[in-house]
Amino acid sequence: MPLNSPLQLSLPVYLPDDETFNSYYPAAGNDELIQKLRANAEGHGEAAIYVWGPVKSGRTHLMHAACAHANELDRRSFYLPLGIHASISTALLEGLEQLDLICIDDVDDIAGHPVWEEAIFDLYNRVAENKRCALVVSGRSAPADAGFLLPDLVSRMQWGLNYQLQPMADDEKLAALQRRAAMRGLQLPEDVGRFLLNRMARDLRTLFDVLDKLDKASLVHQRKLTIPFAKEMLHL
16 A cells, blocks of 8 residues: 555554664564565565564564565555554454555554454454465564453464564664664764763664754754763753
């Protein structure tokens, strides 16, 4: 499904243009998952993949990246974060199995909601019958630990491949920050990167937001990234 389709535009959802596979720095142990997601986006992967990891662990980045990769290949994809389930209808899921790739994010947000659990269960079944569509689902916990009321839904989620996102070591976070900076034409010295790791929340989402703020500030003030400059801009 193209991004400019009426259905996609009817949702308060967009795909950030900077969240691709190229901009994702994988922690050790996540390479196989990324290969599987690429394959799904390209049309020769698994029928269903379940990815789990804590908030801000990179799950959403990977979901965005898979859809972006599919779109680049003129394949029809659809991304849906279920954190907005209270403002949409389960009817939105009808017919999605006719697409090439479906990415359902934060699925455990509908745990304990019978109508939504049944709708996701039905979607799994339709994808299995269709055999041309790939379904990628993400949550904070493994299916059995997410609090779903419908045992058959847990069974369906476990039926496909299950991956736990491995956490990044500090050196990997530093490398990810430096890669993101380089993609923006910005040089992030190692000492500044380690300063941010030691003084800010350690999840990459927060660190990337801080880096973006510093990037804009460096352009405005025409200054290089240094620890004193970071302290000044971040009021540390």
